[in-house]
Structures are given as C-alpha cells and as structure tokens.
Amino acid sequence: MKIRYLGHAAFEVVLDGKRILVDPWITGNPKSPVKVGDVSADIVIVTHDHGDHGFDDAVEIAKKGATFVSIFEIATKAGEKGAKDTVGMNIGGPAEIKGLKIALTQAFHSGTANPTGVVVIGKEGSFYHAGDTGLFGDMKLIGEIYHPKVAMLPIGSHFTMDPVEASYAVQFIRPEIAIPMHYGTFPILTGTPEKFQEEVRKRAPETKVIALKPDESIEV
Numbered sequence: 001m002k003i004r005y006l007g008h009a010a011f012e013v014v015l016d017g018k019r020i021l022v023d024p025w026i027t028g029n030p031k032s033p034v035k036v037g038d039v040s041a042d043i044v045i046v047t048h049d050h051g052d053h054g055f056d057d058a059v060e061i062a063k064k065g066a067t068f069v070s071i072f073e074i075a076t077k078a079g080e081k082g083a084k085d086t087v088g089m090n091i092g093g094p095a096e097i098k099g100l101k102i103a104l105t106q107a108f109h110s111g112t113a114n115p116t117g118v119v120v121i122g123k124e125g126s127f128y129h130a131g132d133t134g135l136f137g138d139m140k141l142i143g144e145i146y147h148p149k150v151a152m153l154p155i156g157s158h159f160t161m162d163p164v165e166a167s168y169a170v171q172f173i174r175p176e177i178a179i180p181m182h183y184g185t186f187p188i189l190t191g192t193p194e195k196f197q198e199e200v201r202k203r204a205p206e207t208k209v210i211a212l213k214p215d216e217s218i219e220v
C-alpha cells in the first residue's frame, strides 16, 4: 500500500493495484502539489460536502472514469453533476467496490448530507480516513472490527479534533501508523504534528506517527 499526501485532508492511496483518492480538494487548495487535470483514479471518495474536501474536483475525476463513492445524497448529487459511475452508500458494513471493501463510518461534524469517515480494506493493507470529526468513543469499534493499518486523523482543532483529542483517537483505534491531516492549511487550524506526536507517545506509544508533507509518500 502506497500513501501519498496531497495536502489538507487529501490523500492518494494505491492499494491492490487500485488508485484511490480521498477528499481530493485540489483546486484552490494552497497545499496541493497537483492539478486536477493531471489526476486520475479508480475510486474517488468524498467524506462530506464541505468545500475543502473536494466534491467538485472529485466529480471531475469521476468524469474521467473513477467510481465516485460517498454517502447516498452526495453520490446522487455527483451523478446529477455528470459523474457516470457512482456508489451511494451509508454508514454501516462494507460494500465491495472494484475488489476493495469500503465502509463508511460515522463522523461528528456537519454538512448538507451526513458527514462520514471511511475504512478501505484490501489484500495489501487497510486504512481509516476519519474525515472531519470530533472525538467519539466508538472509534474503538472501528479499531476492533477493521484493524486499519493506517489512520489518517484531523488534528487542526476548531472544526475537528485537536492533537490531544486525536491522540485519544489513536489510543482507541490502535493503528500501526497515524498520519495527521487537516492542520496548517489556514491559520485557524492550529494543531501541529509535533504536539500530536508528543500526545500519541503518552497514550499509544506503539503507534508510529508519520507527518507527511504535501506530495510526500510512504509505502507500508
């Protein structure tokens, strides 16, 4: 599994030979290393419909052949905007999409449709992208049921968890690797990866924190 950070909450993951984009906010993202015209994917996932999570760019990417995956109402809207292959789901057990298992999870946030996180499971690995969310105790169940190898967690504060809360999330989920996201893009998102690392060391020292810079990747 190869994970590349595209800045803010956007990731490109190659898993079992499939290219997956999550929350591909590219146009207008000051941290994006790519242009939407240069990006393609097999699957594009949008956790919720706030502008900084890439609905519009995801539709563009879906028009080039990616399967658009999101909660039912957002997937329907993507279809209306021209995405040809959409899978509208809801929070619950996984669906099989292009050979991968994809489950939407709850997220404590807002949006015109219910916001979600997402778990993606392949043969080579698995990850949990929490979307935008506050802390909630049932993250423990996501860890118990899916054992995601990697967790991408928002740490910016104000709209989501801060580094302290996100370290409790790591304690609940117990991934091998935690990647912080949704910080530093705007001055209001004050959480730092250094503080997150420090807090994770206190509560879940067996989890490795890897703060990727935009365009950096890891192979796990």
Ligand SMILES: [Zn+2]
Residues within 6 Å of the ligand: 048, 050, 109, 132, 159
């Ligand atoms: Zn949001």
